[in-house]
Amino acid sequence: MSSERRFRIQAVARATGLNSATLRAWERRYGVPAPERGENGYRMYSQQDIDLLQRMGGLIEAGHAPSDAARIAQASPPVEALPPLQAPEVPTPGPADAVREALLAATHALDGDALRAAVHRALTLGPAWRIHEEIFVPVLAEIGERWARGELTVSHEHFATEAISAALRDLLRLMEPPAGARRVLLACVDEELHSLPLLGVALLAAHAGWQPVTLGARTPPLALASAVQQLRPSAIALSATMARPNPEWHDYATAVGDVPWIIGGQAAMAAQGALETLGATVGASARDLVDFLAHVGPGRSP
Ligand code: B12
The missing domain is CATH 1.10.1660.10 (Multidrug-efflux Transporter Regulator; Chain: A; Domain 2)
Structure with missing residues (x-):
């Protein structure tokens, strides 16, 4: 080296x-x-x-x-040199660091006013998808770590998840899709309660000019199949966090029919090979959805 x-x-x-x-x-x-x-x-x-x-x-x-x-x-080489990276040992805390800290402190204290104030500050820090990626995702991951170490309880986790989900739903409501936007249908697989990741995926879909339709947690293959029949989406995005002993990947492949589909989340990443064999694209992060949708076609139907 x-x-x-x-x-x-x-x-x-x-x-x-x-x-x-x-x-x-x-x-x-x-x-x-x-x-x-x-x-x-x-x-x-x-x-x-x-x-x-x-x-x-x-x-x-x-x-x-x-x-x-x-x-x-x-x-393309850079037009002008970008500023060098801050030395990792002495990172300068920016507004995003301060908001992340405030969200975590309010969660520990179960302080609703402080949590709302921190969420509102987060909402001023950039486009919706970036707020989610840079603030909410790392905070949720940290809450998960602290819960796993016994430093936070399920009440703390619910308390924070509730406020963050509400903020993401508000952001989504504000991102009205353009007229004629094509639909992407979003759902969690059966038994999956981690529905919050889908909200981040929906934000990116809306950012890419698509109309996200979110079914939410625990969507069995048959329920997905009937929604596909009724809504005729141009793309489908599924989320699977928890590994299950007998995942019904094959039934999901049947449920989506010939609609292009992407699936993300920890359990999907672990089953990448099997899922790709069934025709799915497997996404490591919500951003992969943007790439996937770009391959499916323009957000607006011609
Ligand atoms: C909030 C939360 C919950 C809430 C969920 C509420 C809700 N409405 O979503 C509740 C209380 C329901 C819950 C329950 C459980 N949870 Co929980 N939970 C979390 C927590 C803290 C945050 C989840 C979250 O929203 N993360 C933010 C999202 C955006 O990040 P992400 O999931 O990593 O997703 C990213 C990528 O995977 C990808 N992605 C995800 N989906 C998709 C889809 C597409 C199409 C694409 C392209 C990309 C993509 O993009 C995202 C952003 O880049 C995590 C901690 C963590 N590290 O995530 C634990 C965590 C996921 N939970 C965990 C556990 C163990 C559980 C329970 C088993 C606890 C229990 N004993 O009951 C149950 C299982 C419930 C079930 N059957 O589903 C573990 C999972 C460990 C594992 N993989 O085995 C974690 C990691 C906590 C930990 N550190 O141990 N949980």
Whole structure:
């Protein structure tokens, strides 16, 4: 490895605003970037890798599909040098850090006023999908960790989830789809109670100009099949967090018929091979939906 400064994935995630699952997914799918590996196997990113990621992120924000953004970012050198990454040991806390901390502190204290105030501050910090990705997703993951360590109870988790879900629903209501927008049908698989991830997916669908229709938690294959019959969606997005002993992937493949489908969440990632064999696209992060929808076609029907 060269003597040039290298950064670990968490530092790169903080510097680029992309989460680590997205960084790994872009590397796997588009080879963007291809960081060196340290002796311990950890990814070690160079400043050039970070510049490339920032270019690709900027292109996606400007409306390019991720696959196009990857190609363009790799082909075009930066017009001007981007500011170097902050040293990972001394990250400067920004407004997003402060809001994340405030959300966690309010959750610990079960303080409704403080939680509402922190959620409102979060809503001022950028476009809806970015607020979700940079603030709500890491806070929910941290709440999950603290719950698993016994530092927070289910009441704390419900308390925070309720407020964040309400905020995401409000954001979705504000993102009126354009006239003639095509439908993407969203649902959690059977027995799946983690419906909140679907709200993030719905936000990105709306951002891409599609009309999300969300069925929510615990949607058995037959219920999905009847919704597909009735709504005739142009695409289907499913979410599966918890692994189950006998997942009915085959029944879902039947339920979707010939409608293109994507499935994400931890359980879907673990069953990637089986799902792809059944014709599904497997998404590592909600952003993968944008790429998938771009391949399905324009958000508005011709
Ligand atoms: C809130 C929460 C709950 C709430 C859910 C409320 C709701 N309405 O959603 C409730 C209380 C119901 C719940 C219940 C349980 N939970 Co829970 N929960 C969480 C928590 C804290 C947040 C979940 C969340 O919304 N995350 C934010 C989302 C946006 O992130 P994500 O799920 O990682 O999704 C990302 C990607 O996977 C992807 N993605 C997901 N879906 C899709 C779909 C598409 C199409 C695409 C493209 C991408 C995509 O995009 C997302 C963003 O990038 C997590 C902690 C965590 N790390 O997530 C635990 C967590 C998921 N829960 C866990 C557990 C163990 C449980 C319970 C078994 C607890 C129990 N003993 O009862 C039950 C199981 C219920 C069930 N059968 O489904 C574990 C799961 C561990 C595992 N995989 O085995 C976690 C990780 C907590 C932990 N650290 O242990 N939970």
